[in-house]
Amino acid sequence: MARFEDRYGLQLSTTSDVAADRYRTGIDLLLSLWPDAAATLDAAIAADPDFALAYAARARLHAIRAEATDAKGKIALAQELVARHGTERERSHVEVLRLAIHGQSARALAGALEHADRWPRDILILSLPLGAFGLLAFSGMADHDQARVDLCERHAAHFDADDWWFLTYRGWAHGENGDVVRGRAFAERALQLRRNNVNAVHALTHVLYEAGAGAEAEALIEDWLPGYDRSGILHSHIAWHAALVALERGDTEKALGIYGQYVAPSNTLGVPINVVSDTASFLWRFQAYGHPVPAGLWQDASAYASRYFQQPGFPFADVHMALVAAASGDRAALEARVKALNALIEAAKLPAGPVVPTICRAALAFAEEDYLGCASLLEPMAHEVVRIGGSAAQREVVEDTLLVALMRSDNAAKARALLSKRLHRRPSPRDASWLEDLAPA
Template sequence: MQQDRYGNALSTGSVEAVAAYDEGVAHILAATHGAEAAFARAIQADPGFALAHVGAARAAMYAADMAGAKAAVARAGALTGGISAREVAQVGIFTLLLSGKPVEARRAVEAHVESYPRDVLVAQICTNIYGLIGLSGEAGREAAQLAFTARLMPHLGDDWWLLSVHGQAVCEVGRLDEALTLMEQSLALNDANANGSHFKAHTLYEMGETDAGRRYLSDWMRGYDRRALLHGHLSWHEALWALEQGDADAMWAHYREGVAPTASQSLPLNKITDGAALLWRAEIAGLDVPPEDWHELSAYASQHFATPGMSFADIHAALAHAMAGDGAALARIAEASRGYAADLVAPVARTWGAVARGDWAEALRRLTPVMADHARLGGSRAQRDLLELTWVLCLMRLGQKDEATRAVATRRPVFAEGVPVEGYVS
């Protein structure tokens, strides 16, 4: 019986299928372009290879082709006769995931890795900011994600993929020197790992290393395929650093060429969250944002997130609707009760409505209770700076500079030397 790169037995006799399968898994783990083609070659070499169809399903998910993903996992389900228990379980986990059962899928993943800790295509589902733990809406989700990756370290601690996702989890709990070391180790093993590059960028952001981060990412991005999963989001990181340094031309270039929904090849979730966050942070910093950009994002949100339920997307869609003046779309989100952190979505949506009206006292009143636990909404610390900086802006607009200074010093000291809010002087 053949084995994959991680030593897991595979129910195929085709050497060619295994080689293509390993390539596809590597593309998934590194967020590089080519997974769909690799898994297609694996299936061509052995049409009865169930896990190649599971890989094709995962690749289709990252291509935002949910119909294709469901069809691929259904084909895998029809091929489970005579394959190993691990492979049957993997098919079942992806079936749960694609059936819209995230709680059950997470429970199955956590049980699965106890027996098969090197089954990375399964383990990957619960890692990263947008994994089942990251988007759970639970209090303490960052610690839970770190606990999950830490459990894998004794089994995969020399692997470039796990070093990067464990480093991300370490970064999000504030252990920055350790996180940077893990990223450097990961990238030394595989410099093409976009997850490693991405999480290194997050760590440098948290360290306040704007110059170093901007230089690093600019160099690394030269070799990254524009069609790859993280190109748009890494462009967002570049744009944020340009904005912090007052380089408006570069910020707009990154937005137009890599972040805007018409330019980005990212998933819809990234397109709405990155686009709305960058435009609003540009406005906070004092730049003029063309109204048509807000209208474009609002229309995109209405197309792809018409029904509230994904809380992290919802707060960004609400921002786009508020700034575009679409009160009806904003109200649908503010009044919704679905989603893993729906109790926080409503006040954030109403905050954006107040901001758009220039009612800073109402915006502050709505936003303040959210600040105690906004990690439940999802996203990284860098992404939730959208809320932190809005809170500072509200305080500034209400003449509460001393309180704004205390907020920065106690909540986000990374900005102590330079807060990207118009009128704020450290």
């Protein structure tokens, strides 16, 4: 019987060369978040209906797209099939994915790390802890940025120097952890090797933003985005980055234009977590920077958000849902979320801890123009915001809220200190302007 392997030399328990070929291609499409991944993996399943790993990969793609029922159905089939004729590696692979898909994040993270130590080139499993929405980012850890770097460096020797997938995530990890020079080099090389790789563009966009190279980020997006189909999972999110760059330099007309064309709920095919967080954080920043949000935009964002994340306990979503509720004047919903989050903390079921309800309460204080109260809540928790997960660019909305609250509550000295620290880390025309405005007479 022929032996089939994946792109990294790991055995695939299938009897079909077509299934193996479609699986290899489908994994590359999945891990570059490129369209046609679903159809390609479906073709692998059609070629060999007993191919467990093809069902597992399809389950992972369903999970990324927030199609929970389909994801659970596919991973159950994978588990049944792999138990009959899978290798030890394949059984572990399916089990880690099963834990992740069923929301058992802590066990999934532990399993993924253990699996990666034994089979470091099993990239679908190694990918789970990485990225802005990976198991490490959403673990509640305060040092998840460093943990991603440590994980990548621990396994770097197992990958070729020009492996586009590993370069993508290695670049992301270093860039988010503050090494923008190294992060940029890895991400740029990943994009050179595989242009149809939204994760590489995403990583490079972030590292350029963190380096204060907004014009370069904008040029990159304008050049690359037209070649990425609007059905792509991160299409609207990449456009969101361009809107942030325009907003940061004060071009509100362009920023709003990008938001309306690509990011607004009525014009995006993105997944709910991206749509809720991108709409909430853009409109919140726009308003916090002193620009009136056009009529209807907050209402549209609120109407979309009301269909998702009603159950508290997902910190990244909780924070953005709180921004929507605060801006929309839904005090009751926000207070109910805070109460539920505090109950989770008391039950030791919220690893991110008190920073989550604190940010929610601060958002309400800010919206109600209690700027001193907002600053008093956020200032002691500033170093804990990283626990909510996501990227530094996404979490910056919380620091922006603190900064504006300090400025509006006559805490100029504290605002200057925070701005000086941010400018040292990342040049920003907005921050430079704010600092000039706060200069002592």
